Amino acid sequence: MSNRKPATIAVRTGIESDTQHHAVVPPIYLSTNYGFPAFGEVPTYDYTRSGNPNRGLLETALYELESGKGAVVTNCGTSALNLWVSAFLGPEDTIIAPHDCYGGTYRLFNTRAQKGDFKVNFVDQSDEQAFDAALEQKPKLILLETPSNPLVRVVDIAAVCEKAKKVGALVAVDNTFLTPVYQKPLELGADFVIHSTTKYINGHSDVIGGVVITKTEEHAEELAWWGNCIGATGTPFDSYMTLRGIRTLGARMRVHEESSQQILDFLKPQPLVKVIYHPSLPEHPGHEIAKKQQSGFGSMLSFEFAGSFEQLKYFVGELELFSLAESLGGVESLICHPASMTHRAMGEEALAEAGVSQQLLRLSVGLEDAQDLIDDLAQAFEKASAFKG
Numbered sequence: 001m002s003n004r005k006p007a008t009i010a011v012r013t014g015i016e017s018d019t020q021h022h023a024v025v026p027p028i029y030l031s032t033n034y035g036f037p038a039f040g041e042v043p044t045y046d047y048t049r050s051g052n053p054n055r056g057l058l059e060t061a062l063y064e065l066e067s068g069k070g071a072v073v074t075n076c077g078t079s080a081l082n083l084w085v086s087a088f089l090g091p092e093d094t095i096i097a098p099h100d101c102y103g104g105t106y107r108l109f110n111t112r113a114q115k116g117d118f119k120v121n122f123v124d125q126s127d128e129q130a131f132d133a134a135l136e137q138k139p140k141l142i143l144l145e146t147p148s149n150p151l152v153r154v155v156d157i158a159a160v161c162e163k164a165k166k167v168g169a170l171v172a173v174d175n176t177f178l179t180p181v182y183q184k185p186l187e188l189g190a191d192f193v194i195h196s197t198t199k200y201i202n203g204h205s206d207v208i209g210g211v212v213i214t215k216t217e218e219h220a221e222e223l224a225w226w227g228n229c230i231g232a233t234g235t236p237f238d239s240y241m242t243l244r245g246i247r248t249l250g251a252r253m254r255v256h257e258e259s260s261q262q263i264l265d266f267l268k269p270q271p272l273v274k275v276i277y278h279p280s281l282p283e284h285p286g287h288e289i290a291k292k293q294q295s296g297f298g299s300m301l302s303f304e305f306a307g308s309f310e311q312l313k314y315f316v317g318e319l320e321l322f323s324l325a326e327s328l329g330g331v332e333s334l335i336c337h338p339a340s341m342t343h344r345a346m347g348e349e350a351l352a353e354a355g356v357s358q359q360l361l362r363l364s365v366g367l368e369d370a371q372d373l374i375d376d377l378a379q380a381f382e383k384a385s386a387f388k389g
């Protein structure tokens with residue numbers, strides 16, 4: 001049912017599929033192995049590393065949500081990225097990745113490239129000249145991450161895919177920040193979508209998981225083979241939990257976004273807020289592209305704190321409804337200081353190059369009441385401005 005909307009796919013996938021007891025919610029199958037019906041007759045599922053009913057349902061939900069043809073659910077987002085490069089890259093092949101990509105992705109590609117597994121070229125993908133120069137190396141794969149972390153920079157997916165086709169490169173988009181509710185990369189020309197399902201897809205900060213979704217059945221088969229070969233696949237219990245989280249994806253994404261818009265309006269006139277980064281703002285460099293390729297602006301935002309560094313630390317400490325923690329996309333609101341937390345491994349020079357300053361704070365706006373969140377920010381700003389540290 002390809003014309004169904006994401007919220008419907010998210011709720012209905014697998015409902016009433018149990019033929020034994022007619023359980024409305026699909027049951028969980030923890031068994032590691034499945035009997036062969038007869039000698040030489042291979043069942044749909046034989047061993048859980050290669051396949052399992054719960055993982056199968058989650059894969060169906062995810063590829064239908066992204067309008068793909070297949071998917072492989074992995075044990076984390078990082079292993080989804082690792083599976084993808086393992087399947088398609090050899091020692092002579094090159095991958096182009098964003099210079100400001102997720103820190104773990106940077107570490108993974110960099111480390112494997114140093115071992116000679118493949119070549120990697122980290123490029124500022126918003127710099128057209130740099131990107132075109134990188135394409136001349138005839139890369140086999142291109143990874144996009146849009147919007148990026150933590151400055152929510154936006155890259156034109158359709159434009160990159162068109163250029164990629166001309167040099168025969170395959171494109172994957174890390175769609176973790178927007179989910180298929182707000183962005184459908186396969187419809188814009190991408191060949192793969194990758195998620196850390198740990199974030200919005202599961203949405204409750206209680207499962208680590210990932211997925212690679214493919215535009216073609218052939219790629220899905222190839223990735224499934226590799227997923228089994230290298231042992232990257234997700235567990236039945238995690239799959240069950242993640243599908244449970246997906247049930248509310250449409251409703252969650254809507255409230256995340258509504259609340260983040262209210263918080264943006266509150267932040268704009270704050271004297272302790274210097275620059276705000278969010279694609280919904282007309283002055284954001286990616287605003288027009290975001291309007292074109294996204295159906296919502298998403299709810300990850302960051303801002304430069306205008307006070308002293310001591311005041312910033314005090315502000316963060318006074319917040320009651322924003323937990324100081326990494327990760328994002330859960331029901332609970334989080335605040336993160338990228339320079340000392342998620343991006344601390346980058347080193348000062350790389351941080352400066354990526355535009356991540358010591359004054360930058362990132363918010364993952366959760367599903368608490370928006371006015372309560374604003375009141376909490378207001379009281380912490382007030383205390384911080386009176387603080388003489």
Ligand SMILES: *Cc1c(COP(=O)(O)O)cnc(C)c1O
Pocket residue numbers: 076077078079102104105145149174176177195196197198199208209210
């Ligand atoms: C968290 C994250 C990852 C890595 O996923 P894990 O589930 O933590 O392994 C990759 N890309 C993005 C954009 C992320 O936010």
